Amino acid sequence: ETGVTQTPRHLVMGMTNKKSLKCEQHLGHNAMYWYKQSAKKPLELMFVYNFKEQTENNSVPSRFSPECPNSSHLFLHLHTLQPEDSALYLCASSQAGRMLNQPQHFGDGTRLSIL
Amino acid sequence: AQKITQTQPGMFVQEKEAVTLDCTYDTSDQSYGLFWYKQPSSGEMIFLIYQGSYDEQNATEGRYSLNFQKARKSANLVISASQLGDSAMYFCAMQRQGAQKLVFGQGTRLTINP
Numbered sequence: 032e033t034g035v036t037q038t039p040r041h042l043v044m045g046m047t048n049k050k051s052l053k054c055e056q057h058l059g060h061n062a063m064y065w066y067k068q069s070a071k072k073p074l075e076l077m078f079v080y081n082f083k084e085q086t087e088n089n090s091v092p093s094r095f096s097p098e099c100p101n102s103s104h105l106f107l108h109l110h111t112l113q114p115e116d117s118a119l120y121l122c123a124s125s126q127a128g129r130m131l132n133q134p135q136h137f138g139d140g141t142r143l144s145i146l
Numbered sequence: 147a148q149k150i151t152q153t154q155p156g157m158f159v160q161e162k163e164a165v166t167l168d169c170t171y172d173t174s175d176q177s178y179g180l181f182w183y184k185q186p187s188s189g190e191m192i193f194l195i196y197q198g199s200y201d202e203q204n205a206t207e208g209r210y211s212l213n214f215q216k217a218r219k220s221a222n223l224v225i226s227a228s229q230l231g232d233s234a235m236y237f238c239a240m241q242r243q244g245a246q247k248l249v250f251g252q253g254t255r256l257t258i259n260p
Contacts, residue, residue, distance in 0.1 A: 040189075062246060073150070074191075074237070074250040087247065119189055131179035131198055131241055135248060137191035 034058050037122050037138035044112065045146050052107040052141045054122030062127040063105040064135060065097060068119040080105060081127040109143075117145045148173045150238050150251035157256050159228050166213070167223040167254050169238030175199075177243035180221040182212065185235040185253070194236075197221055225256075233258045 035056045044050050056063065065077040079087035080099040094116075096108040105122055119142050123135040149172040159165045171180065182194040197205045197212045205212040213222040225232055235255050239248045 064246070071252075073252055074239075074248070076247050079246050081246075089247075121189075121191060123191070125246070131177070131243060132196055134181060134193040134196055136193060137183075140189040140191075142189065 034136050035122060035124055035138035037120075037141050039141060040139060041142050041144075043144045043146060044109070046112055046114075048112075049108070049110040051109065052120055052122075052143075054105040054107075054138055056103055056105075056122075056124040056136070056138075058124055058136060060124035060126055060136070061102040062125045063099060063102070064123040064125075065105065065107055066121040066123060066137075068121060068140070069115075070118075074121065077107075112143075112145045114145050117143055119143070148175075148178075148240050148242060148249045150240055150249055152236075152238055152251035152254050154254045155252075157254055159256065159258055161230060161258050161260050162227055164224060164226045165228050165232075165256065167225075167236050167238075167256065169221045169223065169251060171219050171221065171238075171240050173219075173240065173242065175242045179241045179243075180212070180214070181239045181241070181248065182210070182221075182223045183237045183239060184232075185237060187234070191237070195223070228258050230258050230260060232256060 078097045098106040119140045121140045123137045125135040126133040178199045180197045184192045195207045211224045235253045237253045238251045
């Protein structure tokens with residue numbers, strides 16, 4: 032099993048659809064993250080979960096709804112998205128806590144296209 | 147606020163040569179960490195190397211080393227003996243003490259020519 036697995040790898044959806052992105056980590060970590068990577072923009076942190084509890088929401092629109100049922104799984108539920116939401120969505124995990132030398136490990140990402 | 151600047155949008159290097167990717171940062175924090183990630187065309191962000199602001203030695207990991215100059219606020223990545231598989235986007239990132247947020251730069255696209 033690879034460290035952080037994301038499904039699906041590619042997703043095309045209409046603006047009225049509802050879909051979910053899934054992330055699973057096999058690293059024994061207890062912090063998980065969603066990042067958005069748009070063309071020509073730096074990666075942007077969206078949400079942080081520590082021990083299943085959401086600890087950061089960086090002003091993300093409510094059309095993105097995260098869910099973390101346990102420390103190994105993270106979902107991003109999508110509904111009524113806009114064309115500007117087309118991007119690569121990356122999931123990451125790390126040891127929880129505020130130690131600096133705990134790198135975040137990323138999955139392959141889901142490339143999302145909104146029609 | 148923290149900011150990461152990578153001034154080289156693209157770099158082209160001959161195979162087996164060494165390459166330096168530039169990264170400068172701006173922060174008022176005293177304690178922070180600096181990271182480099184590699185992103186191949188497949189999309190995955192691969193962690194390469196970490197440098198703590200209080201580390202006295204430059205970090206090294208195999209062919210990767212970090213040229214850390216704290217007074218100049220720079221953390222350049224050096225790749226020795228480049229290989230074709232090193233072709234990818236490279237991102238410099240910073241994390242402040244007490245936070246989990248990584249702040250990323252715009253990235254540098256490295257192309258290794260045979």
